[in-house]
Amino acid sequence: MASLIISVLLVNLRYLLMSSSMSVFFSSYTNLHKFLCGLLLTDETFGVAAQQGNLNGSLDLYWMHGLNIAAWINWVIASLLGALLASALPAGLMESLSFSLVSMFIGLVLMMWFASCNKILETVNIMIALMIIFMLGNSSNLSVVVIIAASLSASVTTVLSQSCKHGSH
Numbered sequence: 001m002a003s004l005i006i007s008v009l010l011v012n013l014r015y016l017l018m019s020s021s022m023s024v025f026f027s028s029y030t031n032l033h034k035f036l037c038g039l040l041l042t043d044e045t046f047g048v049a050a051q052q053g054n055l056n057g058s059l060d061l062y063w064m065h066g067l068n069i070a071a072w073i074n075w076v077i078a079s080l081l082g083a084l085l086a087s088a089l090p091a092g093l094m095e096s097l098s099f100s101l102v103s104m105f106i107g108l109v110l111m112m113w114f115a116s117c118n119k120i121l122e123t124v125n126i127m128i129a130l131m132i133i134f135m136l137g138n139s140s141n142l143s144v145v146v147i148i149a150a151s152l153s154a155s156v157t158t159v160l161s162q163s164c165k166h167g168s169h
Contacts, residue, residue, distance in 0.1 A: 018043075037064050043108060
């Protein structure tokens with residue numbers, strides 16, 4: 001049970017990272033506005049906002065609040081409809097829909113990758129993470145392996161990114 005709680009805690013630390021990376025777009029706003037942007041941030045709104053911020057170099061605070069609130073309202077309505085309709089759908093169909101969450105995350109990653117200026121470093125990051133997962137995935141708790149893979153690949157990519165910046169000056 002304790003390992004499950006730790007896994008959930010570590011997996012959800014991604015919100016700290018996502019909020020931190022978004023903070024550059026909101027440095028001139030009040031702490032309350034920054035807090036609300038971070039509080040309402042989801043994986044999907046992070047993907048959309050990061051792409052928008054990278055394209056424009058900035059984000060409008062009220063645009064971000066609108067994006068976050070629209071996503072949360074959609075989530076509540078879709079959850080209610082899903083709960084109501086789930087009992088009416090055949091079990092086989094419900095099982096076949098289990099891939100949809102994974103597909104959504106793959107779509108978000110691809111959307112951000114295609115909009116990125118650092119495709120080579122991000123591809124290296126993904127490849128390192130996948131190699132670690134494939135090497136250790138069968139031997140340990142998969143949640144811990146994924147956390148280790150993400151941490152190591154992000155660290156290597158950060159070091160490579162810094163060496164590229166220092167090498168170009």
